[in-house]
Amino acid sequence: xxxxxxxxxxxxxxxxxxxxxxxxxxxxxxxxxxxxxxxxxxxxxxxxxxxxxxxxxxxxxxxxxxxxxxxxxxxxxxxxxxxxxxxxxxxxxxxxxxxxxxxxxxxxxxxxxxxxxxxxxxxxxxxxxxxxxxxxxxxxxxxxxxxxxxxxxxxxxxxxxxxxxxxxxxxxxxxxxxxxxxxxxxxxxxxxxxxxxxxxxxxxxxxxxxxxxxxxxxxxx
Numbered sequence: 560x561x562x563x564x565x566x567x568x569x570x571x572x573x574x575x576x577x578x579x580x581x582x583x584x585x586x587x588x589x590x591x592x593x594x595x596x597x598x599x600x601x602x603x604x605x606x607x608x609x610x611x612x613x614x615x616x617x618x619x620x621x622x623x624x625x626x627x628x629x630x631x632x633x634x635x636x637x638x639x640x641x642x643x644x645x646x647x648x649x650x651x652x653x654x655x656x657x658x659x660x661x662x663x664x665x666x667x668x669x670x671x672x673x674x675x676x677x678x679x680x681x682x683x684x685x686x687x688x689x690x691x692x693x694x695x696x697x698x699x700x701x702x703x704x705x706x707x708x709x710x711x712x713x714x715x716x717x718x719x720x721x722x723x724x725x726x727x728x729x730x731x732x733x734x735x736x737x738x739x740x741x742x743x744x745x746x747x748x749x750x751x752x753x754x755x756x757x758x759x760x761x762x763x764x765x766x767x768x769x770x771x772x773x774x775x776x777x778x779x780x
Contacts, residue, residue, distance in 0.1 A: 570596050577606030580614070614678040617709065619716045621672050623664060629673060630657055632680040637699045644736045660685075670722065674713065676704050684713055686723075693726040698740075710743060714768055715777065727765050732758045747771055 572578055581602045591599040622629065634656055638648045663669045668689065674682035682700035686693065695717075700709060717723055731749065733740050735757055745751075748767040753760040772778075 572598060575606070577603070577610055580609040581606030616677065617712050618675045619672045619684065619713060620675065621670060625660070625664065629680065630660065633660070633673070633683045633699070636682060636701050637697070639701070640699055644734060674700065674709070686717075692730055693723055693728070694730045694732070696732050698731070711772070711777070715772065718765065718768060729763045729765065729768075731761045731763065733761055734758050
């Protein structure tokens with residue numbers, strides 16, 4: 560009976576964003592409230608507490624291994640962004656990109672982060688340490704969070720990461736067609752260092768970033 564249970568239009572759980580977090584169980588509802596459709600309050604409180612304390616808002620998590628769905632989400636984001644810049648994305652590009660990411664994750668000097676907003680993957684950041692340089696080779700965000708505020712949160716995370724505290728400069732590769740990103744990074748003090756094919760290398764100084772954050776009362780300690 561419970562397996563085939565459908566939501567009623569009056570169910571408070573039907574469109575609740577905490578339903579995957581509260582340990583939703585109609586059987587326990589029945590034992591607690593006498594109804595399969597009415598949860599006890601502590602279920603709702605648990606779902607809200609998990610969301611507010613562990614999921615709500617922005618976070619950035621380093622990944623040494625990507626599950627299939629995480630790899631697919633990352634690819635969907637970069638392929639969508641590249642298409643909007645005018646690049647033609649082919650099916651074989653997906654296979655090659657995924658293989659390259661999986662292989663790079665095995666390299667010691669490669670750091671890969673998934674960016675989350677309210678528990679959902681909204682972007683990724685790939686960082687490489689090469690020739691004593693800290694290089695952000697990719698920052699890809701979906702359209703829903705593609706703004707300066709999220710970029711600043713990413714930069715703040717990098718400033719606070721113990722793996723990168725010895726570097727005074729951060730280098731970024733930006734596609735030459737991505738005028739919005741170029742404008743954003745130059746506004747933050749990024750300096751053009753080198754042009755390579757479709758991309759250009761920009762440099763941001765750590766002290767300049769820290770001073771920029773201080774202007775907006777953002778702590779980076």
